[in-house]
Amino acid sequence: MLDKSESQALHLGPTPNHDRAHPATISVQDVSFWYGPKKALKDVSLEIFKKEVTAFIGPSGCGKTTLLRCLNRTNEIIPNTRIEGRILLEGQDIYAPEIDPPVLRRRFGWIAQKPNPFPRSISRNITYGAELQGLATNRADRTALVEKSLQAVGMWDEVKDRLRQPGTDLSGGQQQRLCIARAIAMQPDVVLMDEPCSALDPVSTALVEELIDELRQNYTIVIVTHNMQQAARVAQRVAFFHLGELIEAGDSKDIFVRPQTDRCHDFITGRYG
Ligand SMILES: Nc1ncnc2c1ncn2[C@@H]1O[C@H](COP(=O)(O)OP(=O)(O)O)[C@@H](O)[C@H]1O
Ligand SMILES: [Mg+2]
Structure with missing residues (x-):
């Protein structure tokens, strides 16, 4: 005790x-x-x-x-x-x-120790893997996925006006939340952190x-x-x-x-x- x-x-x-x-x-x-x-x-x-x-x-x-x-x-x-x-x-x-x-x-989603967004735009970070997997194959689906995933990590209002800026320009904390948004955009069952x-x-x-x-x-x-x-x-x-x-x-x-x-x-x- x-x-x-x-x-x-x-x-x-x-x-x-x-x-x-x-x-x-x-x-x-x-x-x-x-x-x-x-x-x-x-x-x-x-x-x-x-x-x-x-x-x-x-x-x-x-x-x-x-x-x-x-x-x-x-x-x-x-x-x-x-x-x-x-x-x-x-x-x-x-x-x-x-x-x-x-x-x-x-x-499985994987969140690493150090935030590791791709050197691409915020929205591309979310859509890249999902598109490869056939989860968001048209533009409307991708736009919706970006909003939904960023909403899920509480970041939509923070970044909605700069979705084309590089994910790597965000602060460390925002980068990690972007990585979590990217992971859940792939619809995993389990998230490993x-x-x-x-x-x-x-x-x-x-x-x-x-x-x-x-x-x-x-x-x-x-x-x-x-x-x-x-x-x-x-x-x-x-x-x-x-x-x-x-x-x-x-x-x-x-x-x-x-x-x-x-x-x-x-x-x-x-x-x-
Ligand atoms: N790629 C690897 N090759 C050889 N030994 C490794 C490798 N990765 C981890 N180990 C060894 O396995 C043990 C467990 O490591 P790890 O799972 O990374 O521990 P933790 O995450 O608890 O710090 C450690 O002794 C580590 O040195
Ligand atoms: Mg370890």
């Missing part, structure tokens, strides 16, 4: 809803992962629930990004890697032979956190974060990793108030990591 001052330091966000209508969207079952001889994940099993935010936390190098990249099968692009175990998405084994990795990857606020100032971080909370109404979100306060604010579920092992997973309100292991307790109270 955290003492009073420790638990007061973490402001817990909304409570989870998975005990109600939503089944697990992603089921990670005994997953191990190797980079050459190095075992980066060790028998990880974890349920990720639909329309919730799940945060991966733990010290640097513990396997958070690796697991995120196992979910959308982008790790296997790295030579000499190997995965064992199963990952189910909506009940379907994503590593089954009949799965086409590029098609699978489109079910790898430390999406680590390059942002506090005001932009707060905006992105608010946005994550809104997006969870429509998407399943997995976020890697170094920031315990952020995990407590945005996530309904938390998974704590250490040296490739999943040490604890559960509802934020349990993990942050009553961590079951000393390691997790020490980490969330800032004693190491």
Whole structure:
């Protein structure tokens, strides 16, 4: 149990809803992962629930990004890697032979640490991928998609008069929200975010956190974060990793108030990591 001052330091966000209508969207079952001889994940099993935010936390190098990249099968692009175990998405084994990795990857949005808009206009950032996928093939559809996606990230009024300006001219926080708009324009089921606020100032971080909370109404979100306060604010579920092992997973309100292991307790109270 955290003492009073420790638990007061973490402001817990909304409570989870998975005990109600939503089944697990992603089921990670005994997953191990190797980079050459190095075992980066060790028998990880974890349920990720639909329309919730799940945060991966733990010290640097513990396997958070690796697991995120196992979910959308982008790790296997790295030579000499190997995965064992199963990952189910909506009940379907994503590593089954009949799965086409590029098609699978489109079910996931990816938000990187550093905002990475294309060096093209704001509107082209949104329409490019969607058009390639046949989601917005005529001009009217593209115009509508740009407005809808920018509305969804709360940016439409900020940029509607300069849609032809380069996305790279925006502020860092706006660039990251543009990247989120670009990701959701592709209609993913799951949005994966790898430390999406680590390059942002506090005001932009707060905006992105608010946005994550809104997006969870429509998407399943997995976020890697170094920031315990952020995990407590945005996530309904938390998974704590250490040296490739999943040490604890559960509802934020349990993990942050009553961590079951000393390691997790020490980490969330800032004693190491
Ligand atoms: N491309 C790679 N090749 C070899 N080892 C890697 C590679 N990427 C990550 N690793 C190793 O795997 C472990 C887990 O890394 P990572 O998943 O990036 O951790 P985290 O995101 O928690 O910081 C680390 O020991 C890291 O050095
Ligand atoms: Mg990482």
